[in-house]
Amino acid sequence: MLKTRTIYEFLAPFYDLDDVMCLGAKQHWRKKIVKELDVEGKLALDLATGTGRTAKILSKKNGRVIGADFSRNMLKIARIRNRGRDNLALIQCNAEHLPFRDETFDVVTCTCGMDTVDDLEGTLSDAVRVLKLGGKIGMMYFTEPEGWLRYLDPIIKKFYEVVWHAGNVDVLSISKKHSLEMIRRYDLLFAEALVMEKCRERDSNARSSDYESDALTN
Numbered sequence: 001m002l003k004t005r006t007i008y009e010f011l012a013p014f015y016d017l018d019d020v021m022c023l024g025a026k027q028h029w030r031k032k033i034v035k036e037l038d039v040e041g042k043l044a045l046d047l048a049t050g051t052g053r054t055a056k057i058l059s060k061k062n063g064r065v066i067g068a069d070f071s072r073n074m075l076k077i078a079r080i081r082n083r084g085r086d087n088l089a090l091i092q093c094n095a096e097h098l099p100f101r102d103e104t105f106d107v108v109t110c111t112c113g114m115d116t117v118d119d120l121e122g123t124l125s126d127a128v129r130v131l132k133l134g135g136k137i138g139m140m141y142f143t144e145p146e147g148w149l150r151y152l153d154p155i156i157k158k159f160y161e162v163v164w165h166a167g168n169v170d171v172l173s174i175s176k177k178h179s180l181e182m183i184r185r186y187d188l189l190f191a192e193a194l195v196m197e198k199c200r201e202r203d204s205n206a207r208s209s210d211y212e213s214d215a216l217t218n
């Protein structure tokens with residue numbers, strides 16, 4: 001089986017076609033997530049930045065942004081997209097082992113990334129590590145749909161598995177192991193968007209019920 005990185009090195013020139021196929025829906029949700037994150041003037045990390053679309057939205061908010069990805073070819077496109085943006089740096093690294101100190105960033109984003117990484121648990125754990133206490137993380141990824149949409153899921157899932165090497169993930173249950181408190185959750189039918197805050201220590205008893213229904217917004 002090809003490695004995820006090798007796949008994205010090859011996919012890079014075609015990747016932005018997916019935004020066209022989604023008729024702007026992905027871009028709409030990237031903007032919505034950034035808006036929820038209150039990022040103005042802050043230091044943000046965009047994980048699995050790919051062609052740098054979310055990093056660009058973040059960089060318009062007058063803070064400093066680092067976009068990180070392990071694919072050189074995806075980063076090349078991100079560099080072209082973000083030419084002249086002095087407050088944005090793009091670096092090549094593995095999201096599972098980030099080269100940053102603990103509690104460095106005010107904000108972390110990962111759009112359409114948690115569903116492509118090989119080690120979801122390790123990636124989320126490192127994202128939380130580099131996030132400051134009280135900092136926010138915004139994510140968007142594929143999930144198992146509910147209701148009758150479940151019948152369509154195998155087709156959509158197969159398409160994204162084959163074309164973009166992305167699969168359904170359950171970030172929400174992994175988030176429960178970390179000190180993350182839900183701020184907002186959007187059900188996007190075949191995907192989900194979450195905005196969460198890093199708190200000192202999650203009181204698992206007090207908050208476990210909150211977690212299930214917390215802030216679910218359609």
Ligand SMILES: C[S@@+](CC[C@H](N)C(=O)[O-])C[C@H]1O[C@@H](n2cnc3c(N)ncnc32)[C@H](O)[C@@H]1O
Pocket residue numbers: 004005008030047048049050051052053054068069070071074093094095096110111112113116117118164166
């Ligand atoms: C589906 S693209 C998402 C790109 C972008 N965030 C967006 O909103 O369109 C997934 C990206 O994750 C990157 N990626 C996957 N696993 C990674 C890892 N372990 N470390 C760094 N980047 C990774 C891929 O190289 C690819 O650019």
